[in-house]
Amino acid sequence: MKKxxxxxxxxxxxxxxxxxxxxxxxxxxxxIDELENTTNFIEQNNYDLEIEIEQINExxxxxxxxxxxxxxxMYEIEVIVIHNKNTEDIYPSSGxxxxxxxxxxxxxxxxxxxxxxxxxxxxxxxxxTLIKYKDSNGESKKDxxxxxx
Numbered sequence: 001m002k003k004x005x006x007x008x009x010x011x012x013x014x015x016x017x018x019x020x021x022x023x024x025x026x027x028x029x030x031x032i033d034e035l036e037n038t039t040n041f042i043e044q045n046n047y048d049l050e051i052e053i054e055q056i057n058e059x060x061x062x063x064x065x066x067x068x069x070x071x072x073x074m075y076e077i078e079v080i081v082i083h084n085k086n087t088e089d090i091y092p093s094s095g096x097x098x099x100x101x102x103x104x105x106x107x108x109x110x111x112x113x114x115x116x117x118x119x120x121x122x123x124x125x126x127x128x129t130l131i132k133y134k135d136s137n138g139e140s141k142k143d144x145x146x147x148x149x
Contacts, residue, residue, distance in 0.1 A: 024096055024097050027078075027096055028080070028091075028093060028096050028097070031078075031080045031093075031096070031130050031132075032080070032082055032091065034130060034144075035080070035082050035128040035129070035130050035144065036082070036128070038128075038144050040144055041128075041144050041145055041146045042143060042144065042145070045071070046070065046071050046072045046074070046143075047067055047068065047069055047070040047071060047072075047074070047112075048066075048067070048068055048069040049065070049066070049067050049129065049131070049145055050065070050066045051063060051064070051065050051066075051081070051127050051129075051147045052064050052066075053119075053122050053125075053149060055122075056118075059120055060118055060119070060120055061118070061119055061120070061122050062116060062117070062118055062119075063081075063083075063116070063117050063118075063119060063122075063127070064114060064115070064116050065079070065081045065092065065114065065115040065116075065127075065129060066112060066113075066114050067079060067112050067113045067114075067131065068111055068112025068113075069112070070103050070104070070105050070112070071105060072105060072135060072136065073102075073103070073104045073105060073135070073136045074102065074103045074133040074134070074135070075100075075102045075133060075134040075135075075136075075138075076095070076100040076102065076133060076134050077094065077095050077100055077101045077102070077103065077113065077131065077132070077133040078093070078094065078095035078096055078100060078130075078131070078132040078133070079093060079094045079095060079113055079115060079129065079130070079131050079132075080092070080093040080094075080096065080129070080130050081093075081115055081117065081127055081128070081129045082127070082128050082129075083117075083119060083125055083126060083127050083128075084124075084125060084126040085119055085120070085121055085125060087119065089117065089118065091117065092115035092116060092117040093115065094113050094115060095132075101113060122149060124148075124149075125148070125149045126146065126147070126148045126149075127146070127147045127148075127149075128144070128145070128146050129144070129145040129146075129147075130142065130143070130144055131143045131145070
């Protein structure tokens with residue numbers, strides 16, 4: 001599973017313009033740095049946010065972040081989730097390396113965003129999430145969340 005994700009990530013990076021990849025990767029790294037250094041976590045209130053862990057086999061687990069049930073329209077959404085375990089994998093994200101998603105509270109097609117990642121050790125794990133979006137007034141918002149298992 002990890003190899004497939006790495007291959008997809010490499011294909012995305014190789015298939016893009018080098019300047020664009022460099023800028024996108026800088027944003028990705030900036031968000032990781034923000035999450036590692038922030039202490040300004042809040043409780044979500046404009047949407048539901050959930051992180052679940054599912055054991056795949058003896059060595060590997062899958063974690064799934066789900067953002068859905070938006071209570072306000074959200075535009076140009078960017079999401080990234082990191083954890084406190086050593087990994088060679090990329091962290092799951094949306095809207096950084098690919099097109100940003102808009103979600104309307106009345107939208108019947110797009111209900112939410114799901115990010116999937118894989119991890120070996122789930123003991124004492126801490127997930128941190130950054131969600132950046134624009135509200136219906138065009139105002140930029142950034143929400144930081146933390147969840148510990």
